[in-house]
Amino acid sequence: METEKNTELPRLDEVFDVLRKGRHIAPEDADLYFNLHNGEAAFTELFAKLGFVLKKHPRDFYYFKGEADISDTSSRMAVFMFILVETLADSGASAEEQIMTSLFFVDKLEHLRRERYRDIMLEAGMPTEEELRQTLRTMERFGFLKMEGPDSFRFRAPAYRFLDLCMELFKESEAAEEKL
Amino acid sequence: MAIISPLTFFRFAADHSELLERLYEKRSRIAETELREYVLACRKDNDPAPQRVINQLEELGIIEPSPEATAAYEMRRPVAQLLAYLLHEYRLTSVEVIQAYLSDLQKLGGGLVKAVADKDGAGAVRLLADAADEVERMRQDSRHSREAIVADVVKLKANKAGLTVKERLSRVDYLWTRYMAPLRDMLDVRKEMERQLDSLEAALAHGEIAFETDLAVHREFTALRSRALRLRREIAADFKESIKELLPLHNELHRESAVSRGAAHALELIKRGGLHAIDLTKRLGISTWRAKGLFADEAIRAYMLGLKGYTPKLPPPLCAVRAPDLASLIQADEFNAKAEKAVPLDDALAWLIEQYPQAAPEQLLRCYARFYYGEFGATRFAAATEKSYAAQGLSFSARPMGVEKNGN
Numbered sequence: 001m002e003t004e005k006n007t008e009l010p011r012l013d014e015v016f017d018v019l020r021k022g023r024h025i026a027p028e029d030a031d032l033y034f035n036l037h038n039g040e041a042a043f044t045e046l047f048a049k050l051g052f053v054l055k056k057h058p059r060d061f062y063y064f065k066g067e068a069d070i071s072d073t074s075s076r077m078a079v080f081m082f083i084l085v086e087t088l089a090d091s092g093a094s095a096e097e098q099i100m101t102s103l104f105f106v107d108k109l110e111h112l113r114r115e116r117y118r119d120i121m122l123e124a125g126m127p128t129e130e131e132l133r134q135t136l137r138t139m140e141r142f143g144f145l146k147m148e149g150p151d152s153f154r155f156r157a158p159a160y161r162f163l164d165l166c167m168e169l170f171k172e173s174e175a176a177e178e179k180l
Numbered sequence: 181m182a183i184i185s186p187l188t189f190f191r192f193a194a195d196h197s198e199l200l201e202r203l204y205e206k207r208s209r210i211a212e213t214e215l216r217e218y219v220l221a222c223r224k225d226n227d228p229a230p231q232r233v234i235n236q237l238e239e240l241g242i243i244e245p246s247p248e249a250t251a252a253y254e255m256r257r258p259v260a261q262l263l264a265y266l267l268h269e270y271r272l273t274s275v276e277v278i279q280a281y282l283s284d285l286q287k288l289g290g291g292l293v294k295a296v297a298d299k300d301g302a303g304a305v306r307l308l309a310d311a312a313d314e315v316e317r318m319r320q321d322s323r324h325s326r327e328a329i330v331a332d333v334v335k336l337k338a339n340k341a342g343l344t345v346k347e348r349l350s351r352v353d354y355l356w357t358r359y360m361a362p363l364r365d366m367l368d369v370r371k372e373m374e375r376q377l378d379s380l381e382a383a384l385a386h387g388e389i390a391f392e393t394d395l396a397v398h399r400e401f402t403a404l405r406s407r408a409l410r411l412r413r414e415i416a417a418d419f420k421e422s423i424k425e426l427l428p429l430h431n432e433l434h435r436e437s438a439v440s441r442g443a444a445h446a447l448e449l450i451k452r453g454g455l456h457a458i459d460l461t462k463r464l465g466i467s468t469w470r471a472k473g474l475f476a477d478e479a480i481r482a483y484m485l486g487l488k489g490y491t492p493k494l495p496p497p498l499c500a501v502r503a504p505d506l507a508s509l510i511q512a513d514e515f516n517a518k519a520e521k522a523v524p525l526d527d528a529l530a531w532l533i534e535q536y537p538q539a540a541p542e543q544l545l546r547c548y549a550r551f552y553y554g555e556f557g558a559t560r561f562a563a564a565t566e567k568s569y570a571a572q573g574l575s576f577s578a579r580p581m582g583v584e585k586n587g588n
Contacts (some may be wrong), residue, residue, distance in 0.1 A: 067465055083443075085439060096439055123450060165460075170442030
């Protein structure tokens with residue numbers, strides 16, 4: 001029985017365990033990703049029977065679509081990304097390109113430097129660098145970024161979910177303006 | 181302006197190429213002081229005095245006084261065009277200019293039709309030369325537009341000037357709406373250019389047949405047909421290449437702009453309405469499923485081991501039959517006899533407790549009630565203060581109640 005299961009869906013327990021905890025599996029996750037990628041249809045079908053929706057993003061990563069209430073965590077991560085996108089755009093850089101290619105240093109982030117951002121960080125429960133670092137650790141746990149050292153990090157493909165969210169909000173604001 | 185010898189012009193240009201490039205970069209409204217600074221900055225050891233160089237620039241028709249300001253110059257247009265060509269910096273040709281070319285070609289085509297009908301070979305050759313000139317200018321402008329768009333796209337991609345996404349998007353949108361979209365309309369939608377060139381080619385084909393025997397004129401018709409064909413091919417290629425360069429950047433910047441504007445919009449919403457203004461949890465939908473109420477493997481194993489050696493015991497009886505406690509009861513007949521003998525009493529309750537020390541409190545109270553309702557004689561309460569009585573672990577408080585003997 002065990003042999004049969006492993007042949008069909010290798011590392012099923014490990015894949016399931018990380019996905020249910022909210023992690024996004026990207027090509028950098030090597031074995032896990034390739035097992036999931038190769039058996040995508042079977043995994044999707046099995047997870048669907050268990051009540052989980054396995055999503056594949058166009059940028060080639062997988063995650064479970066969840067609805068659980070973790071508002072603080074989601075909000076903190078999203079606020080962190082919104083501010084990062086805005087500061088990059090203000091500097092003239094391509095936010096998307098920078099996010100996907102650059103190495104970021106915690107002490108260079110604008111989040112707690114500008115007053116306007118400090119207010120929003122406070123609202124999101126990240127008034128100090130400690131909370132900001134905690135958010136980065138959470139984002140690493142979910143697979144959105146990888147800490148390259150204690151003070152630097154690099155984003156992974158799943159960070160596109162936040163860029164998609166920005167697009168979604170932009171479209172909504174455009175639609176609302178059109179209605180007016 | 182005096183006649184300029186090409187040799188003198190190009191010798192001067194060779195000696196002062198750096199200065200010419202600087203002037204070309206500035207092109208319009210070069211203040212006299214600025215001009216002097218440029219000349220001094222590019223000066224070599226054996227160069228004449230700066231004022232002499234400035235005079236030469238004017239004499240050779242490289243610069244001329246600016247019409248809009250005193251003590252200011254601008255580069256003359258033919259020289260600027262030459263430098264643009266040499267530096268591969270081309271200007272974009274607007275659709276209006278292309279339409280003017282097409283309009284000219286239409287007129288020239290009409291003239292050719294007439295010349296062919298009149299068998300006017302000499303007139304046809306003149307018209308063919310003019311038309312060839314128009315076709316070539318159109319072809320060059322199309323190529324220059326393509327080069328200009330490619331150069332702009334490269335510059336915008338490199339973004340050495342540090343322009344914001346919004347600024348770059350505005351430039352791309354300008355290129356798109358001012359040049360590419362109207363050109364696309366002309367080429368693909370209305371097919372205006374195709375119609376004009378078709379009409380010209382038809383005139384040329386007639387001319388070739390009409391002047392079949394006049395080889396010199398025939399050759400000119402054939403040459404223009406070839407030029408028109410090349411123009412058609414190259415304009416389409418230039419347009420496709422320009423689109424290929426511009427469209428990805430156009431789309432990328434639109435996406436970039438949407439992303440950054442979306443982020444700014446989100447921050448604005450949060451600032452105004454707090455985090456609840458955007459339902460980020462639902463939008464992101466990050467899974468955080470946790471098992472609740474499930475046994476750990478070890479707990480299940482321990483439980484199963486317990487079940488394995490389990491021997492059921494007899495259930496306890498629903499209730500045990502107990503012998504009645506007769507001591508707690510007061511027999512009615514016995515009480516009647518005792519009470520009748522005992523009256524008169526000063527304190528009925530004290531007497532009851534004394535006579536029935538084992539009796540249950542409710543039994544004592546029942547008998548006390550019989551005294552109270554006068555069954556054994558009239559009752560009276562002492563004026564004294566309340567007294568405490570103890571019976572079976574309980575404590576009663578009452579004023580002592582006396583009972584008189586009936587008939588007294």
